[in-house]
Amino acid sequence: MENIKVIIWGLGAMGxxxxxxxxxxxxxxxxxxxxxxxxxxxxxxxxxxxxHPHKINxxxxxxxxxxxxxxxxxxxxxxxxxxxxxxxKIKRVLENKMNVISSAEEMAYPKAQNPELAAEIDRxxxxxxxxxxxxGINPGHIMDLLVLVMTGxxxxxxxxxxxxxxxxxxFGKAVMEEQGIGLTPEAFNQRKAAGEMxxxxxxxxxxxxxxxxxxxxxxxxxxxxxPIITEVxxxxxxxEAKAGQVxxxxxxxxxxxxxxxxxxxxxxxxxxxEQVGVETGDYVIIDGSPNVNLVNTPEIEGGLGxxxxxxxxxxxxxxxxxxxxxxxxxxIPHAILGDFRDQVNEAKRPFK
Amino acid sequence: MENIKVIIWGLGAMGxxxxxxxxxxxxxxxxxxxxxxxxxxxxxxxxxxxxHPHKINxxxxxxxxxxxxxxxxxxxxxxxxxxxxxxxKIKRVLENKMNVISSAEEMAYPKAQNPELAAEIDRxxxxxxxxxxxxGINPGHIMDLLVLVMTGxxxxxxxxxxxxxxxxxxFGKAVMEEQGIGLTPEAFNQRKAAGEMxxxxxxxxxxxxxxxxxxxxxxxxxxxxxPIITEVxxxxxxxEAKAGQVxxxxxxxxxxxxxxxxxxxxxxxxxxxEQVGVETGDYVIIDGSPNVNLVNTPEIEGGLGxxxxxxxxxxxxxxxxxxxxxxxxxxIPHAILGDFRDQVNEAKRPFK
Numbered sequence: 095m096e097n098i099k100v101i102i103w104g105l106g107a108m109g110x111x112x113x114x115x116x117x118x119x120x121x122x123x124x125x126x127x128x129x130x131x132x133x134x135x136x137x138x139x140x141x142x143x144x145x146h147p148h149k150i151n152x153x154x155x156x157x158x159x160x161x162x163x164x165x166x167x168x169x170x171x172x173x174x175x176x177x178x179x180x181x182x183k184i185k186r187v188l189e190n191k192m193n194v195i196s197s198a199e200e201m202a203y204p205k206a207q208n209p210e211l212a213a214e215i216d217r218x219x220x221x222x223x224x225x226x227x228x229x230g231i232n233p234g235h236i237m238d239l240l241v242l243v244m245t246g247x248x249x250x251x252x253x254x255x256x257x258x259x260x261x262x263x264x265f266g267k268a269v270m271e272e273q274g275i276g277l278t279p280e281a282f283n284q285r286k287a288a289g290e291m292x293x294x295x296x297x298x299x300x301x302x303x304x305x306x307x308x309x310x311x312x313x314x315x316x317x318x319x320x321p322i323i324t325e326v327x328x329x330x331x332x333x334e335a336k337a338g339q340v341x342x343x344x345x346x347x348x349x350x351x352x353x354x355x356x357x358x359x360x361x362x363x364x365x366x367x368e369q370v371g372v373e374t375g376d377y378v379i380i381d382g383s384p385n386v387n388l389v390n391t392p393e394i395e396g397g398l399g400x401x402x403x404x405x406x407x408x409x410x411x412x413x414x415x416x417x418x419x420x421x422x423x424x425x426i427p428h429a430i431l432g433d434f435r436d437q438v439n440e441a442k443r444p445f446k
Numbered sequence: 447m448e449n450i451k452v453i454i455w456g457l458g459a460m461g462x463x464x465x466x467x468x469x470x471x472x473x474x475x476x477x478x479x480x481x482x483x484x485x486x487x488x489x490x491x492x493x494x495x496x497x498h499p500h501k502i503n504x505x506x507x508x509x510x511x512x513x514x515x516x517x518x519x520x521x522x523x524x525x526x527x528x529x530x531x532x533x534x535k536i537k538r539v540l541e542n543k544m545n546v547i548s549s550a551e552e553m554a555y556p557k558a559q560n561p562e563l564a565a566e567i568d569r570x571x572x573x574x575x576x577x578x579x580x581x582g583i584n585p586g587h588i589m590d591l592l593v594l595v596m597t598g599x600x601x602x603x604x605x606x607x608x609x610x611x612x613x614x615x616x617f618g619k620a621v622m623e624e625q626g627i628g629l630t631p632e633a634f635n636q637r638k639a640a641g642e643m644x645x646x647x648x649x650x651x652x653x654x655x656x657x658x659x660x661x662x663x664x665x666x667x668x669x670x671x672x673p674i675i676t677e678v679x680x681x682x683x684x685x686e687a688k689a690g691q692v693x694x695x696x697x698x699x700x701x702x703x704x705x706x707x708x709x710x711x712x713x714x715x716x717x718x719x720e721q722v723g724v725e726t727g728d729y730v731i732i733d734g735s736p737n738v739n740l741v742n743t744p745e746i747e748g749g750l751g752x753x754x755x756x757x758x759x760x761x762x763x764x765x766x767x768x769x770x771x772x773x774x775x776x777x778i779p780h781a782i783l784g785d786f787r788d789q790v791n792e793a794k795r796p797f798k
Contacts, residue, residue: 115601118601118602231599235595235598235599236599239595239778240595240596242778242779242780242781243587243591243592243595243778243779243780244592244742245758245779245780245781246587246754246755246758246759246778246779246780246781247583247587247588247746247750247751247754247755247779248750248751248754248781249467249470249750249753249754249757249781250470250781250783251781251783307780308780308781308782308783308784309782309783309784309785309788309789310783310784311784382781383750384746384747384750384751386742386746387742387743387744388740388741388742389740389741389742390596390738390739390740390741391739392739394599394736394738395736398599398600398601398735398736399599399600399736401601402598402599402600402601403598403599405601406597406598407598421778422777422778422780423777424777425774425775425776425777425778426591426594426595426598426773426774426777426778427594427595427597427598427599428594428595428597428598428659428660428774429594429597429598429600429601429602429603429660429734430660430661431602431603431660431661431662432660432661432662432663433661436661437661
């Protein structure tokens with residue numbers, strides 16, 4: 095069987111990480127890399143800042159260069175967080191009869207907030223005999239999939255608390271800016287009021303995914319965003335918050351079922367949490383039969399975790415039936431240390 | 447859609463627990479219950495020691511009474527731990543065009559130790575257009591599936607340690623006898639030498655499942671069984687071990703890949719572990735990129751956990767393509783709190 099063929103659309107932190115990871119894997123080739131502006135025309139290995147003397151170094155190109163019928167088995171889209179931002183790109187890939195994996199948080203369960211576009215993506219995928227998946231570390235794993243997997247061992251579930259307490263310190267300037275690190279509380283609240291603080295994208299998707307899998311009716315879903323104001327000066331490689339300034343964002347969500355808070359999601363993100371005694375980690379706490387009291391410390395790093403999910407789901411989306419899929423439709427995610435071709439049903443490959 | 451129809455074959459602790467759980471669920475009926483000896487002819491609710499005034503109380507019957515073509519959507523077999531012990535039963539169900547879920551530990555990955563029988567089950571299932579799954583808490587979830595799900599967020603894996611430290615105290619006389627509680631070390635070793643100590647069944651299945659999913663070649667797999675000799679007197683409701691006697695069984699396994707110990711499984715089971723400061727729990731420790739350091743305390747109770755997995759996988763095995771399936775082929779397990787019919791593709795139902 096020929097190597098599995100992948101095109102990466104978007105070479106920011108996620109797309110570049112996917113490229114670096116695929117270059118370590120067996121039985122899989124990067125046959126296209128798409129970006130805009132000054133990256134176009136440069137060799138891929140230069141853009142991702144690596145050297146691979148024995149591998150083919152394709153040039154970064156435009157959509158027209160690489161999105162052509164049956165050019166690859168999967169196109170991995172890493173451009174933005176939203177279904178609306180992804181839609182035209184996904185449509186173009188599907189019309190060229192290739193599968194899609196997207197890093198967009200909203201694509202993890204697109205019908206949660208974009209049911210019409212989700213239905214249209216499903217229709218286009220089926221029409222072209224290929225499939226589409228949105229995934230990542232969160233949504234896609236820690237705060238939804240892992241919770242559901244734990245409920246698999248439960249005969250009843252009364253309440254679910256899913257917490258992800260992470261450090262923003264490993265992230266760069268863009269994330270510091272995005273999350274408002276170093277702002278005064280007033281400036282944070284102004285930006286929030288103007289709708290310019292995104293915080294974590296994905297609570298709606300995680301909660302709807304869990305509710306649909308469990309078969310419970312969501313009466314209401316509310317999300318909240320509060321600044322984490324530090325009482326001590328904090329400094330990370332790319333961020334700084336003096337006492338009284340914003341050191342992070344505390345995101346939370348509540349999903350109501352039968353008038354009770356059934357889903358509780360807490361996701362505080364901040365620089366240097368250790369400095370104030372906050373232990374980072376992923377927590378799944380379920381009041382059920384039996385109970386679950388699961389902790390993973392420290393948290394699975396978001397960047398690497400998302401890159402891993404995008405790469406590890408490649409065989410699953412190739413093998414899937416045509417249509418829009420989510421993490422609850424496909425077999426479980428797992429690392430792939432062997433040859434990717436061993437995990438792929440050749441009859442399902444769109445690459446010709 | 448008519449309610450989903452289930453037959454339970456074997457009304458020991460697991461089968462009775464499945465019956466009790468199904469009676470709490472929506473959109474699903476027990477239409478058959480099979481056992482032997484004095485249970486036959488008794489009403490099911492009497493055998494499981496419950497009262498359900500508004501539900502139909504079928505009599506416990508024989509195989510001939512209930513295994514007939516298309517009588518149910520799924521037959522849940524809870525009789526023994528082995529592929530060989532299950533084979534004739536599974537064959538008979540498949541020939542009657544019904545899906546199978548088995549609690550037999552070896553059925554969780556039957557090709558690990560019984561490749562010919564596994565191939566024959568797969569052939570029979572495909573010939574009859576139905577499917578077969580073995581599952582439970584372990585193998586089936588904690589020491590294999592959960593480990594794999596965590597590797598989904600990893601770009602590389604160097605070593606996996608999976609530990610399940612559990613208490614035998616909640617179990618009854620049969621388990622105390624089976625695990626040698628209260629024996630002298632000499633008596634334990636005699637029984638072990640005679641091949642009469644089963645201990646935990648499932649390490650081969652868990653390790654082969656993980657190796658195949660990850661795509662690594664297993665060079666060797668060794669398992670070990672040692673008595674846990676207590677230094678203090680211990681007493682549980684059904685078991686007793688004086689100082690110097692056997693309080694449990696310490697099971698472990700090593701899976702070698704490329705000459706290194708890649709898989710380390712540890713599963714000590716004992717009465718009253720708290721008395722000697724042993725904290726029970728489920729542990730997944732992965733040396734990878736990134737690392738995983740996951741703990742669930744206390745452990746998911748084995749009995750309830752297995753019952754839950756058997757029940758929660760019902761829609762997945764109905765919807766599956768024909769053939770022998772394992773937990774790595776099917777969508778993720780999760781609890782079902784709503785109507786079972788909402789999760790089933792009617793076109794796939796064998797019940798007529």
